[in-house]
Amino acid sequence: MPVTLKDVALRAGVSRSAVSRAFTPGASVSAKTRAKVERAARELGYAPSALASALSTGRTKLIGLVSNNFHNPVFLEVFDRFTRGLQERGLRPLLVNLSDETDAAQSVRMLRQYSVDAVIVASSTLPPDFALAYREAGLAVVHSFGRCEQHPVVPVVGIDNAACGRMAAQTLAARGYRRVAFLGGPESATSTQDRLAGFRDGWPGAPPPARFASAYSFAAGRAEMQRLLREGPPAEAYFCGDDVLSLGALSALRDAGYDVPGDVGVIGLNDMEMAGWAGFDLTTIRQPVGAIIAASIDLALMLAEDPAMQPETRLFPCTLIERATLRPLPAAAP
Amino acid sequence: MPVTLKDVALRAGVSRSAVSRAFTPGASVSAKTRAKVERAARELGYAPSALASALSTGRTKLIGLVSNNFHNPVFLEVFDRFTRGLQERGLRPLLVNLSDETDAAQSVRMLRQYSVDAVIVASSTLPPDFALAYREAGLAVVHSFGRCEQHPVVPVVGIDNAACGRMAAQTLAARGYRRVAFLGGPESATSTQDRLAGFRDGWPGAPPPARFASAYSFAAGRAEMQRLLREGPPAEAYFCGDDVLSLGALSALRDAGYDVPGDVGVIGLNDMEMAGWAGFDLTTIRQPVGAIIAASIDLALMLAEDPAMQPETRLFPCTLIERATLRPLPAAAP
DNA sequence: CCCGCCCTTGCAATCGGTTGCAAAAACAAC
DNA sequence: GTTGTTTTTGCAACCGATTGCAAGGGCGGG
Numbered sequence A, B: 001m002p003v004t005l006k007d008v009a010l011r012a013g014v015s016r017s018a019v020s021r022a023f024t025p026g027a028s029v030s031a032k033t034r035a036k037v038e039r040a041a042r043e044l045g046y047a048p049s050a051l052a053s054a055l056s057t058g059r060t061k062l063i064g065l066v067s068n069n070f071h072n073p074v075f076l077e078v079f080d081r082f083t084r085g086l087q088e089r090g091l092r093p094l095l096v097n098l099s100d101e102t103d104a105a106q107s108v109r110m111l112r113q114y115s116v117d118a119v120i121v122a123s124s125t126l127p128p129d130f131a132l133a134y135r136e137a138g139l140a141v142v143h144s145f146g147r148c149e150q151h152p153v154v155p156v157v158g159i160d161n162a163a164c165g166r167m168a169a170q171t172l173a174a175r176g177y178r179r180v181a182f183l184g185g186p187e188s189a190t191s192t193q194d195r196l197a198g199f200r201d202g203w204p205g206a207p208p209p210a211r212f213a214s215a216y217s218f219a220a221g222r223a224e225m226q227r228l229l230r231e232g233p234p235a236e237a238y239f240c241g242d243d244v245l246s247l248g249a250l251s252a253l254r255d256a257g258y259d260v261p262g263d264v265g266v267i268g269l270n271d272m273e274m275a276g277w278a279g280f281d282l283t284t285i286r287q288p289v290g291a292i293i294a295a296s297i298d299l300a301l302m303l304a305e306d307p308a309m310q311p312e313t314r315l316f317p318c319t320l321i322e323r324a325t326l327r328p329l330p331a332a333a334p
Numbered sequence C: 001c002c003c004g005c006c007c008t009t010g011c012a013a014t015c016g017g018t019t020g021c022a023a024a025a026a027c028a029a030c
Numbered sequence D: 001g002t003t004g005t006t007t008t009t010g011c012a013a014c015c016g017a018t019t020g021c022a023a024g025g026g027c028g029g030g
Helices: A005-012 A016-022 A031-044 A050-057 A074-088 A104-113 A128-136 A161-174 A190-202 A218-231 A243-255 A289-305 B005-012 B016-022 B031-044 B050-057 B074-088 B104-113 B128-136 B161-174 B190-202 B218-231 B243-255 B289-305
Strands: A062-067 A092-097 A118-122 A141-144 A156-159 A180-184 A210-212 A237-240 A265-270 A284-286 A313-316 A319-321 B062-067 B092-097 B118-122 B141-144 B156-159 B180-184 B210-212 B237-240 B265-270 B284-286 B313-316 B319-321
Touching (some): A016 A031, A062 A074, A062 A104, A074 A092, A074 A118, A074 B074, A074 B092, A092 A104, A104 A128, A118 A128, A118 A289, A128 A141, A141 A289, A156 A161, A156 A289, A161 A237, A161 A265, A161 A284, A180 A218, A180 A243, A218 A243, A243 A265, A289 A313, B005 B016, B005 B031, B062 B074, B074 B092, B074 B118, B074 B289, B092 B104, B104 B128, B118 B128, B128 B141, B141 B289, B156 B289, B161 B237, B161 B265, B161 B284, B180 B190, B180 B218, B210 B218, B237 B243, B243 B265, B289 B313
Parallel strands (some): A062 A092, A118 A141, A156 A313, A180 A210, A180 A237, A237 A265, B062 B092, B062 B118, B118 B141, B156 B313, B180 B237, B237 B265, B265 B284
Antiparallel strands (some): A092 B092, A284 A319, B284 B319
């Protein structure tokens, strides 16, 4: 039933090699042969088997896209961009959902079985060691949204989380907030740790207190804020480690009768689409998701090309997006 | 560098066939040989190449997951469940993003190139013809969230959209609403058409008016509701063709000073996670996403097994989820 | 101890392409 | 027309597995 190279060769009256070459850009084929082959292929509806070709060339054009974050809406945007970016380059994403198990071994085995050209780990909650496991298994791997270290063990693309923390601190300080606090994602996530460290570092006064939600999700943000409110009055303003967390916190605050930004200020991080929805109007720090993903794909391909490549870190600057959950800047003194 | 079957055979001191058989459940191997092979494989860190095996067996365990809906948050849940469901069965999702182009030909070619075992089209906006294109190309295809017809051209799994429309109509009528309207997604989407038809069918009075947002998205729902409000006062209640649309409409209504459910009622469809978030509390009709996805996978596998299978439709019942965007039922008359 | 049967095993062909190599063809220059 | 050079082309081996077939080995029964 399926049409193979042999069928095309037979019909075009040429050898199998000729057909193969006609489909290989840059191979040595005369215009005449190519025309014959293309015609035969069209008539037969031939599509070369990527599997068979991968077997000899060693390249599958398959990219493993690994994530554990299927509850943060920002990841829908992330998947959208990854899949489109890969498709534009003629690559195919093989999606791996790590939600059930954080054990790398299983996914390593399966990605090796399919001999993916490269793996992209898209997660801000997985430790650097995780991506390392892929590397040690001989896979070309890039960690997107990971922790950016001086001497990374695998290439990392993302933002300078500490710098974002400082930006949040300065933003709050400039608006005259005094008693501020941090509400982060899981304490074990490197992104949480770095954002907090930067926040404390950039804050002019005593280190602000910190609380941690159990996950990067609405429910977790809401629950943690509720717990916090039960223990006492809220701070004047919160830096939340993530937008969806901010929204959860926001809902808890408003339910408890606090006006935002009248009584309490909130600043998030990500600028996911939803943050701009009317009704939320979340002031936040934008993470340039598109640029991060484009760079991740580029790095992954470079690494696939040259496995000995020195791991490098690519950082992208974040920008403040002012909306309506912080009080405005005081008018400049005359 | 990569370990192959030959290496294992050499090390275990057996033939390549023996190794292959040791990894094939049900093949004829003695316990002794199997032990030798397993030991050698373990020591070498051998993982059989799925590609090579696919070449001879004709099965790749790759499933094409095709969607064009990367802006409706409910699809993050959908992807989560699909990937997990497939992984549990030892299958791998090859994700295809159709956002750029609605032309099936391109994606058909690429899915054939990778000889996926089956394709699942997950979309409520693509026409039945779309999945048909896959089928005609000889691919085993199932349409998830598609239109459920009496004699489907490809297997379809989803809900009875017309029944949902009727349920919405009855729900609104029971609460004493009189002037109601429909706010749907793209008019061309079959889901929109069927929901509207059912809504009108189930409505006791004159057919309610209908409006259509340009997409299943927050922005589109909000824009359409704003346009509607500019033209005159709102209806007493709206049946929105989708939750995210409802949220957009809700935000437009509240911005315009209307209280929900005080002034206007809203009922959605899907019951995505976000619908339950505090602050939204959307009354909606729940679509059993988990069951639909499980059935889709089952059907896809059956079809892959037996390509001649008669296409069938699997419908799942929806249930009303009462939250806070409709006025309560009137107390029963004594 | 011999025979027959069944379970194991290895050989070799196959899946659908790719590619190095050498022969053949095309072309240019003389 | 001959010679030399550059393309084009086909042959055949190979990528890493699977599998039908026939030979080999183990085992029970006589």
